[in-house]
Amino acid sequence: MALVAAENHPIWDYVNHGQPVVKKPLTALPIIEIPTLAATGSEANSGGVITNWETHEKAVFGSPLLFPKVSIIDPELTVTVPEEYTIDGGIDIICHVMEGFFTGIDDTPIQDRFSLAVVRTVMDCLPVAVKEPDNISARSNLSWASAVALSGIIGPGRRGSYPLHAMQHALSAYYDISHGRGLALLLPYLMEYTYPTRPSKYAFMARELFGIDPEGKSELEQAKLGLEWMIDFLRSVGRFMKMKDVGITDDSNFEKMAEVTIRIYSPNKQYLVNPRPLYKEDIIRIFRMAM
Amino acid sequence: MALVAAENHPIWDYVNHGQPVVKKPLTALPIIEIPTLAATGSEANSGGVITNWETHEKAVFGSPLLFPKVSIIDPELTVTVPEEYTIDGGIDIICHVMEGFFTGIDDTPIQDRFSLAVVRTVMDCLPVAVKEPDNISARSNLSWASAVALSGIIGPGRRGSYPLHAMQHALSAYYDISHGRGLALLLPYLMEYTYPTRPSKYAFMARELFGIDPEGKSELEQAKLGLEWMIDFLRSVGRFMKMKDVGITDDSNFEKMAEVTIRIYSPNKQYLVNPRPLYKEDIIRIFRMAM
Incomplete structure (x- = not known):
């Protein structure tokens, strides 16, 4: 979202799913993350994952631009995770x-x-x-x-x-x-x-x-x-x-x-x-x- | 040295050895470190240690300004350490x-x-x-x-x-x-x-x-x-x-x-x-x- 909102291009242009050219992000909105689950670690990395349910493609993308500027990691927010x-x-x-x-x-x-x-x-x-x-x-x-x-x-x-x-x-x-x-x-x-x-x-x-x-x-x-x-x-x-x-x-x-x-x-x-x-x-x- | 050269004050003004006021560094020359010994880790920290042999004081000082801008860590440089x-x-x-x-x-x-x-x-x-x-x-x-x-x-x-x-x-x-x-x-x-x-x-x-x-x-x-x-x-x-x-x-x-x-x-x-x-x-x- 931080990427698509800043560059106004479809997200799949940036995601490698076999197309000839994979677009490189040049700008992104600053990201602040407040994780509510201990799991995938987006609070301290620069990757993302997206699924296309029609083509059955789940792919990753990443850019240093997508590192969160700030992460607020409060374990209390995870106590209600099932x-x-x-x-x-x-x-x-x-x-x-x-x-x-x-x-x-x-x-x-x-x-x-x-x-x-x-x-x-x-x-x-x-x-x-x-x-x-x-x-x-x-x-x-x-x-x-x-x-x-x-x-x-x-x-x-x-x-x-x-x-x-x-x-x-x-x-x-x-x-x-x-x-x-x-x-x-x-x-x-x-x-x-x-x-x-x-x-x-x-x-x-x-x-x-x-x-x-x-x-x-x-x-x-x-x-x-x-x-x-x-x-x-x-x-x-x-x-x-x-x-x-x-x-x-x-x-x-x-x-x-x-x-x-x-x-x-x-x-x-x-x-x-x-x-x-x-x-x-x-x-x-x-x-x-x-x- | 990076500190004294940039601020032109005696180093012991910045080092706590019991004096009433400890001076805070405001600027320092950029530091590049090339360690030749695996030991004290100055290549990745912002501290320093200095000894005054007359007063028998060995004290530490540190400042984020003293983090090296670049460290080149080449283990080959340590093979001749006795x-x-x-x-x-x-x-x-x-x-x-x-x-x-x-x-x-x-x-x-x-x-x-x-x-x-x-x-x-x-x-x-x-x-x-x-x-x-x-x-x-x-x-x-x-x-x-x-x-x-x-x-x-x-x-x-x-x-x-x-x-x-x-x-x-x-x-x-x-x-x-x-x-x-x-x-x-x-x-x-x-x-x-x-x-x-x-x-x-x-x-x-x-x-x-x-x-x-x-x-x-x-x-x-x-x-x-x-x-x-x-x-x-x-x-x-x-x-x-x-x-x-x-x-x-x-x-x-x-x-x-x-x-x-x-x-x-x-x-x-x-x-x-x-x-x-x-x-x-x-x-x-x-x-x-x-x-």
């Missing part, structure tokens, strides 16, 4: 940092530990916020996690990509499910598909996040335990799911979903960047794993 | 984050884990850099740890104080020892003096930083184990020390040192802010513990 969206928001925060962690370059221990610090804190505070919605300590730490997760301060220089978000957006563009729920749905299967390609990162997660003792275990074994712990966590908050749990009972849209994912999120390659590159067939396979 | 200063620099980084951790408010798990992330990484990389001075991975992670440690991004909202730095500055102002070495010298004794007052923070450190299993242990017991692990680390890098190891063989200056510490670092109180407040007598006691 349980289901509290959980989905928490999962969204976790995925924001895990994606950079799983896909970024090697040898970034501070960035990786900052990421796991956010994840661990969400894992600790989310069940508390679910049980006691007005627990201001849990809500405050979730709000802070939301703000830092995608702000750029936790992973500088690490690069990384967002294949999980890309695939989730295709899911949400075809089926009207919340962003965090779609991420929770796909996370274990993307991890299962990827961890043998890069066991070191997953083993590091297993040790640092879940305290798994590496003694006598290969990296691959540690990595697998890390995946299982992550599933246990998702199960504990009611988000270890299958497609049918979100109302998807057949695979008729999977091919189109995989196509749109590649077209929007990987315009210059035929695959999503991931330790195990995700071609169209790989994406379909992961969607099927979640059935 | 072993002894590599170690002292690493200890300095650890203390920068541990002080905020030990003294800040409760219920800041993300900030605390960010702090321990930096500490753990320094503990891992410092012995590598000592053994293989041109190991660019270890040097890079130490350089990044240096930059983030005192940059303000790891502990927002946590407040906290710097009693260890304050006491170390008195030590360095009387005896010409490196900053990091003075910190290493005092750290275990300040921890020992403080941990029973706030076992929860120290127990958190013990669990998260050293993987101590809390099963069947009180917080106080966990906290004590954390202290012992920290001493083990300092010993492993040759920095678990006594006063005599840095050439201090009598306590004749301790009273003056404690006085100057309070005068410079706690002008409005008679004690240094710490979970266990440090009056003059407490400071002398800690200096004596280190004999």
